[in-house]
Amino acid sequence: MNIRTLLAGLFLSASALLLVQPAARGENAAAVPVQGGATALDAQNTKLQFVCAHVGPKPDPRKGSFSKLTGKAQIDPATKSLKSIVIDIDTNSLQTDFDKLTTHLKSPDFFEVRRFPTAKFESTKIEPASGTSQITGKLTLHGVTKEITIPAHVEITDAGLHLSSEFTISRLDFGMTFDPKKVEDKVALTVTIGAKP
Amino acid sequence: MAQAIGQVIEIFGIAAFFALATALGLTWLGQRLLPAGPANRFVLPCAVSIAYFSGYATLPRAFATFSPQTGQAWAWLPYLGLLAAITAASPPPTTKLSIRVILLTILATLSAVALSPIWSVYGFSRIPLAVFLSIYLLAVGFPLQQSPPHSYNRQSLYLLLAISILNTLAIGAIYSTRHAQLAALFAAALTGISIALRFRSKAPDLALSPLAPLFATLVGGIAWLACVEPDPPKPILLAIPLLSWAILALHAMLRLPSAPPRIG
Numbered sequence: 001m002n003i004r005t006l007l008a009g010l011f012l013s014a015s016a017l018l019l020v021q022p023a024a025r026g027e028n029a030a031a032v033p034v035q036g037g038a039t040a041l042d043a044q045n046t047k048l049q050f051v052c053a054h055v056g057p058k059p060d061p062r063k064g065s066f067s068k069l070t071g072k073a074q075i076d077p078a079t080k081s082l083k084s085i086v087i088d089i090d091t092n093s094l095q096t097d098f099d100k101l102t103t104h105l106k107s108p109d110f111f112e113v114r115r116f117p118t119a120k121f122e123s124t125k126i127e128p129a130s131g132t133s134q135i136t137g138k139l140t141l142h143g144v145t146k147e148i149t150i151p152a153h154v155e156i157t158d159a160g161l162h163l164s165s166e167f168t169i170s171r172l173d174f175g176m177t178f179d180p181k182k183v184e185d186k187v188a189l190t191v192t193i194g195a196k197p
Numbered sequence: 198m199a200q201a202i203g204q205v206i207e208i209f210g211i212a213a214f215f216a217l218a219t220a221l222g223l224t225w226l227g228q229r230l231l232p233a234g235p236a237n238r239f240v241l242p243c244a245v246s247i248a249y250f251s252g253y254a255t256l257p258r259a260f261a262t263f264s265p266q267t268g269q270a271w272a273w274l275p276y277l278g279l280l281a282a283i284t285a286a287s288p289p290p291t292t293k294l295s296i297r298v299i300l301l302t303i304l305a306t307l308s309a310v311a312l313s314p315i316w317s318v319y320g321f322s323r324i325p326l327a328v329f330l331s332i333y334l335l336a337v338g339f340p341l342q343q344s345p346p347h348s349y350n351r352q353s354l355y356l357l358l359a360i361s362i363l364n365t366l367a368i369g370a371i372y373s374t375r376h377a378q379l380a381a382l383f384a385a386a387l388t389g390i391s392i393a394l395r396f397r398s399k400a401p402d403l404a405l406s407p408l409a410p411l412f413a414t415l416v417g418g419i420a421w422l423a424c425v426e427p428d429p430p431k432p433i434l435l436a437i438p439l440l441s442w443a444i445l446a447l448h449a450m451l452r453l454p455s456a457p458p459r460i461g
Contacts, residue, residue: 092428103427107373108260108271114316114426115268175259178374179207182200 030194031160034075039161041071041087041193048089051188052171055181062101068093073161073193080156081128082163085135087191089119109178110171116143128154135165141174152191162194208369208377213385216252220244220389228393228403239286241390242407246282248386249415250275253379260375265311271379271422273311274415280304281410297342298335301410305334308414318425330421337438338413340445344406351394352451353405353444357412358387364416364437371431372423380419383411412441 032045048066053059068090074083091113096102106113123137124147136149152165168186227240253261253275265272284304288297309331313323321329344353361384369377394403417438424434 103372106427108375109373112260112268114314115266117268177257177259179203182203 031155031157031162032073032194033160034073034077034156037077037083038072038074041069041073041085043067043069043093045194046071046087047190047192048087049190051190053184055184059184062096062098064094064096064102064105066090066093067095073163075156075161082126082133082135082154082156082161084126085121085123085137085163087121089121090117091119092117110142110176112142116141139169139174141169142176144174146173150191160194163191164193165189165191204369204374205366207374208365208381209385210378212252212255212378213381215255216248216382216385217389217392219251220248220386221393222389223247224390224393228397237403238289238407241403241405242282242285242411244390245383245386245408245411245415246278248389249278249382249411252382252385256375256378261379267315270312270314271376271419273308274379274418277304277308277311277414277418278411280307281414284410285407294342297406297409298339301338301342301413302331302335304410305331305338305413308334308418312418312421314425318430326425333421333435334413334417337417337441338409340441340443341409341412342406343445343448344404344409350405350448350451351391353447354387354391354394356444356447357405357408357441358384358391360437360440360443361387361416363440364420364434367434367437368419368423371434372427376419376423376426380416380423383415383419412438 032039046069048069050064051061053061066089069087071085071087073085076083091111092106094102094105094111096105105111120140121137123135125136127134132151133154134149135152136147138145139148148169150165150167152163155162166188168188170185171187172180172185223244224240227236227244231240262269262272281304284300288300309327313327313330315323318326365377365380365384368380420434420438424431
């Protein structure tokens with residue numbers, strides 16, 4: 001093997017790596033396909049996770065998620081921008097790594113899922129941006145509806161929609177008043193549309 | 198450990214204190230103001246039901262609403278407590294056991310309609326669950342109906358108090374603090390009664406049998422809700438109120454007559 005063959009081989013290998021990189025990163029593969037300017041959301045393509053912690057020197061943050069949700073995102077195909085988004089969550093599908101914690105979170109101390117079996121987010125205004133968009137909407141949780149504005153990274157390509165957002169809410173604002181001296185008021189939420197199943 | 202202690206303090210908080218103070222005050226007043234006959238009939242059921250209502254009124258309104266909504270069966274409990282008090286106080290203590298059991302059955306059926314879930318439990322729909330619940334509430338209250346009609350027995354009251362406290366702690370440990378707070382209201386009311394009667398110079402002429410409908414509805418009822426609301430259900434919680442059957446063993450040990458004079 002001479003030096004030319006070696007350089008040609010390296011060039012080809014590098015080109016191949018560059019070509020497959022987006023797929024390898026999972027961007028296009030993870031995007032949710034858009035048909036007719038809309039895409040249906042469900043637990044397969046949308047992940048909704050939360051993290052809450054205890055008050056005090058040993059926070060022991062606990063992760064939770066919802067395994068059942070439905071929704072719809074509307075997209076303007078011309079401008080490739082997000083027009084609206086609605087997500088309905090089955091609160092009884094809440095799950096954590098601990099059965100006892102799951103039972104407690106579903107109880108009237110927190111989500112009260114028998115009385116409030118659904119939660120909902122419905123956008124009212126979306127300010128698109130090349131970096132972080134601002135999505136304003138009504139979040140109904142535990143029977144309380146509040147307007148919130150959340151930052152979101154929205155990416156709409158030919159492959160479809162990908163959205164990721166991280167934000168915090170106050171559980172006390174939504175009437176989940178169980179022992180604020182023991183459990184933090186702020187709950188961190190992560191929404192990912194176009195997550196790998 | 199510190200967390201557990203914190204939870205117990207929250208469960209037996211302000212609402213329980215109100216229930217205790219109300220029961221103590223009403224029992225003390227009732228014993229002094231009413232003649233023996235009416236006192237025997239009205240004091241305990243009125244003290245417990247009003248104490249339960251007053252404690253409930255101090256819980257956060259978002260949870261303890263006065264107008265029950267779908268999926269919020271516990272909001273019926275204070276009203277069922279009042280209904281149970283009426284059921285308990287209506288017949289004189291010497292009424293035939295069979296009549297009192299019929300009244301208890303009617304109350305258990307009404308309570309079952311209010312407290313049966315709208316979701317299925319172990320594949321059973323609302324009607325079979327309501328039938329099961331009415332039988333369960335009857336089973337919880339029946340042993341107490343057997344208490345002697347005219348003699349106060351401190352040990353029996355302490356036994357009921359111990360069962361109520363155990364019920365409260367189990368619900369708090371297994372399901373939710375809010376439900377445990379509701380269970381604590383009954384335990385607190387019994388504590389108030391115990392304190393009021395503890396410092397009497399002579400044994401009061403108070404029967405415990407009028408407490409049967411209240412015990413069945415409020416102790417059995419909250420245990421039922423804490424059992425069927427979680428998914429999966431927690432049937433172990435149904436066992437604790439059934440410890441009321443131990444009162445029959447206690448009566449046997451103390452050689453008390455275990456039932457009113459005749460049945461039928």
